Amino acid sequence: MTHGKTLILVVVALVSGFGAGFVLRPMIVPMHPVAATPGDALSTQYPVAPRSKQYFAAHLDKARQVLAACKDGAVGGDECANAERAVIEADGHDRFKRFMGN
Incomplete structure (x- = not known):
């Protein structure tokens, strides 16, 4: 019986971890790139x-x-x-x- 409880606990932990990752990802890494200011040189962002x-x-x-x-x-x-x-x-x-x- 403890083997079944452990398996359920692991599955719940994985599902909650993936769910938290999907929810927190936009806060950790922005989805849209930061807009460049007019003073930024294009060559510094993308070297030729x-x-x-x-x-x-x-x-x-x-x-x-x-x-x-x-x-x-x-x-x-x-x-x-x-x-x-x-x-x-x-x-x-x-x-x-x-x-x-x-």
Whole structure:
């Protein structure tokens, strides 16, 4: 008989715990995101990932612009490295084609 009482007690505790969780969740974690103020910068909320080497390989003119900005110090990080790799590979490919006579 004590086994049945224990089982009923566990089920009641679980049901009341889940019920309390559903009732208290809106108070613990708001359901709607907090509205951003006009002074908040979008880039601080959602950081922009650096463009990939494949992107710069397809857009060499932009890669060269980014490299110039990197030398000036306006741009930094992985975007500079990706642009530099794309430009180096494209220049190497062009040199190889000229060497082979194509």
